[in-house]
Amino acid sequence: EPEVTQTPSHQVTQMGQEVILRCVPISNHLYFYWYRQILGQKVEFLVSFYNNEISEKSEIFDDQFSVERPDGSNFTLKIRSTKLEDSAMYFCASSETGSFMYEQFFGPGTRLTVL
Amino acid sequence: AQSVTQLDSQVPVFEEAPVELRCNYSSSVSVYLFWYVQYPNQGLQLLLKYLSGSTLVESINGFEAEFNKSQTSFHLRKPSVHISDTAEYFCAVSVAGTSYDKVIFGPGTSLSVIP
Numbered sequence: 137e138p139e140v141t142q143t144p145s146h147q148v149t150q151m152g153q154e155v156i157l158r159c160v161p162i163s164n165h166l167y168f169y170w171y172r173q174i175l176g177q178k179v180e181f182l183v184s185f186y187n188n189e190i191s192e193k194s195e196i197f198d199d200q201f202s203v204e205r206p207d208g209s210n211f212t213l214k215i216r217s218t219k220l221e222d223s224a225m226y227f228c229a230s231s232e233t234g235s236f237m238y239e240q241f242f243g244p245g246t247r248l249t250v251l
Numbered sequence: 252a253q254s255v256t257q258l259d260s261q262v263p264v265f266e267e268a269p270v271e272l273r274c275n276y277s278s279s280v281s282v283y284l285f286w287y288v289q290y291p292n293q294g295l296q297l298l299l300k301y302l303s304g305s306t307l308v309e310s311i312n313g314f315e316a317e318f319n320k321s322q323t324s325f326h327l328r329k330p331s332v333h334i335s336d337t338a339e340y341f342c343a344v345s346v347a348g349t350s351y352d353k354v355i356f357g358p359g360t361s362l363s364v365i366p
Contacts, residue, residue, distance in 0.1 A: 140294070142294075171356075177358065178341070178356050178357060178358040178359060179295070179341060179356040179359075180356070181354065181355070227294060227295060229295075239297050239300075240297075240354060242287075242294040242295035242296070243294050244292075244293055244294040245294055
């Protein structure tokens with residue numbers, strides 16, 4: 137069964153460093169998403185991406201964040217200068233279309249720890 | 252603005268006992284409702300969804316949820332839980348966005364099944 141994969145599973149970094157979280161969405165999906173979940177809190181939407189550009193982003197997704205689909209398979213989230221409060225689980229998701237009627241499939245997540 | 256409330260952050264229940272996980276939402280427009288499950292160290296999986304039609308929806312592993320428009324609720328129930336049901340459960344709503352439908356998550360309920 138096709139699935140969304142994410143690497144690494146756990147990333148530890150120093151405050152101020154850049155990190156890149158990688159995701160491989162399901163191959164025939166066209167919409168891609170990043171969500172984050174701070175420990176003990178709810179899952180929050182960060183950004184959606186379609187046709188090589190951002191469709192929508194939340195207030196959380198400030199200038200420190202960027203997304204890219206560098207090739208036909210990977211979808212990356214870059215945090216330019218990490219802060220302590222960026223520590224969270226980051227989930228990538230993909231769907232066939234942008235409609236709610238098509239399930240968003242989630243990856244297992246990358247746990248980011250900023251020291 | 253749309254929001255999702257899950258009143259119970261933790262629900263311990265004995266194996267083979269029934270369980271209900273509560274979910275309420277607020278929205279000024281029609282919404283579509285979901286329950287996602289997150290097993291330990293895994294990503295989010297769609298458990299069931301309500302889009303239209305019958306207000307009672309079921310999952311393949313014995314969970315069911317009932318959409319109650321007047322009470323703005325979408326409670327999740329199972330008549331007899333198993334150890335393997337231990338997980339975090341997230342209620343979510345989908346609202347129409349500019350280019351795709353955004354999923355808004357509740358804070359989650361941690362279900363612990365006690366042998």
